[in-house]
Amino acid sequence: MLVTQIIRLFWMLLLAALQVLMCNHVHLFGYATPMVYVAFLLIFPLNASRIGLLLWAFVMGLAVDVGSGTPGMGTAAMTLVGMLYQPLLRVMSPRDSADDLVPTYSSMGVAAHIRFVILLVTIHHAVFYLLEAFTFHHPVRLLISFLTSTAFSLVLILILGTLRRKKA
Amino acid sequence: MRELLDRLAHYAHWAVFLLLELLAGIMFFQFNHYQQSVWLTQANAVTGRVLEWEADVLTYMGLKARNAELTERNIALQIEASRLRREAVAGGADSVYVDSLWEEALHGTVLIPAQVISNSVRRDDNFLTINRGSADGVRPEMGVLSGTGIVGIVSKTSPHYAMVMSVLNTQSSISCRLRGSEYFGYLRWQGGSPLRAYIDDIPRHARFELGDVVETSGFSSVFPPGIYVGRVADIHDSADGLAYQLEVELSTDLANVRDVCIVMQEHEEELDSMTVKSHR
Numbered sequence: 001m002l003v004t005q006i007i008r009l010f011w012m013l014l015l016a017a018l019q020v021l022m023c024n025h026v027h028l029f030g031y032a033t034p035m036v037y038v039a040f041l042l043i044f045p046l047n048a049s050r051i052g053l054l055l056w057a058f059v060m061g062l063a064v065d066v067g068s069g070t071p072g073m074g075t076a077a078m079t080l081v082g083m084l085y086q087p088l089l090r091v092m093s094p095r096d097s098a099d100d101l102v103p104t105y106s107s108m109g110v111a112a113h114i115r116f117v118i119l120l121v122t123i124h125h126a127v128f129y130l131l132e133a134f135t136f137h138h139p140v141r142l143l144i145s146f147l148t149s150t151a152f153s154l155v156l157i158l159i160l161g162t163l164r165r166k167k168a
Numbered sequence: 169m170r171e172l173l174d175r176l177a178h179y180a181h182w183a184v185f186l187l188l189e190l191l192a193g194i195m196f197f198q199f200n201h202y203q204q205s206v207w208l209t210q211a212n213a214v215t216g217r218v219l220e221w222e223a224d225v226l227t228y229m230g231l232k233a234r235n236a237e238l239t240e241r242n243i244a245l246q247i248e249a250s251r252l253r254r255e256a257v258a259g260g261a262d263s264v265y266v267d268s269l270w271e272e273a274l275h276g277t278v279l280i281p282a283q284v285i286s287n288s289v290r291r292d293d294n295f296l297t298i299n300r301g302s303a304d305g306v307r308p309e310m311g312v313l314s315g316t317g318i319v320g321i322v323s324k325t326s327p328h329y330a331m332v333m334s335v336l337n338t339q340s341s342i343s344c345r346l347r348g349s350e351y352f353g354y355l356r357w358q359g360g361s362p363l364r365a366y367i368d369d370i371p372r373h374a375r376f377e378l379g380d381v382v383e384t385s386g387f388s389s390v391f392p393p394g395i396y397v398g399r400v401a402d403i404h405d406s407a408d409g410l411a412y413q414l415e416v417e418l419s420t421d422l423a424n425v426r427d428v429c430i431v432m433q434e435h436e437e438e439l440d441s442m443t444v445k446s447h448r
Contacts, residue, residue: 061192065195067210069288072196075192075195080189
């Protein structure tokens with residue numbers, strides 16, 4: 001049990017560092033900045049404690065917000081995605097899958113897994129950029145940023161997913 | 169009763185969810201207020217250390233180009249200073265007086281050197297983080313300069329780091345004037361290009377040209393007077409049509425700023441408390 005939490009902490013710090021030190025400096029075409037830390041949720045099984053998952057998602061968002069100077073935006077987005085994670089996973093995973101299902105290409109099937117990740121990342125980015133709209137008054141730029149960043153994050157997260165072993 | 173408790177426990181995650189979203193919302197809406205703690209910003213001890221380390225690594229890569237830039241600017245300024253001195257003396261000024269200007273340039277002002285460890289220019293409300301804090305004497309409302317012009321104003325400090333509200337922040341407003349005239353206005357940024365800001369309310373009868381120098385007015389104690397801000401790039405009508413709005417090309421490329429100085433002025437408190445009194 002403790003080992004599980006330590007592994008989660010490790011992934012959290014790793015993804016926060018990856019986001020703050022590398023991804024935040026990427027502005028592809030001047031618009032797209034990938035947010036890879038959404039992938040953190042993918043290590044949680046279907047039957048994880050809902051409150052525990054919410055708290056982990058909150059802290060993950062907080063760590064990235066503090067590191068990138070985006071007050072509360074990542075935190076709010078991650079908490080919402082953390083809330084929706086298990087219901088979505090339940091609906092989108094194969095009907096006869098185990099209770100401790102962890103979403104990977106092999107456990108869900110490639111197509112279902114890609115759909116699931118697209119949904120998570122899109123919801124996260126939508127909340128993030130909606131909050132940014134409160135402080136950023138260029139709707140067209142914002143929309144382009146949202147679309148390109150979502151695509152960029154998706155590509156990176158889907159590639160990261162292929163690196164995982166069957167039993168992560 | 170037991171059934172009721174069970175049912176409540178079943179929905180406990182909703183309460184946690186709402187509480188966490190509320191916390192995130194508070195962080196989001198309080199960010200620009202002075203009351204908000206510095207610990208949730210990039211100027212906290214842990215994040216500051218990490219970003220400083222990162223900035224150090226990145227600096228080594230750009231050191232050569234930056235050195236060349238500084239040397240070039242130094243030579244240009246020396247040539248300008250010697251030419252001005254010659255002209256001032258030729259124009260009848262006392263050479264001893266002209267020399268004393270050099271020494272008095274920084275009188276009453278202390279400059280604390282600092283490095284930018286984190287920076288953004290892509291939002292509407294941009295901030296920088298610098299590696300000097302309250303332990304080094306940095307306080308909110310102090311001005312921050314780079315070798316090429318103004319950078320911003322300190323907004324929050326932790327012991328070893330400080331957050332600086334960049335000129336590129338829609339909430340920033342810095343008192344500026346046209347060099348050689350008494351016309352002044354407030355420099356504001358409206359988002360978009362990091363090299364373009366605007367000054368409103370320059371009166372219709374003011375005489376100026378494209379390319380005129382814009383400098384700080386020194387009306388508040390944040391910046392000393394005469395610090396280079398940029399040049400007039402374009403002239404528009406203000407929204408109400410009663411005045412000019414000047415488009416200023418900023419002299420500092422804030423996307424690329426690395427070495428800065430924090431301006432500490434003696435008498436700062438006196439000047440500011442006078443301003444407050446006169447406003448009442």
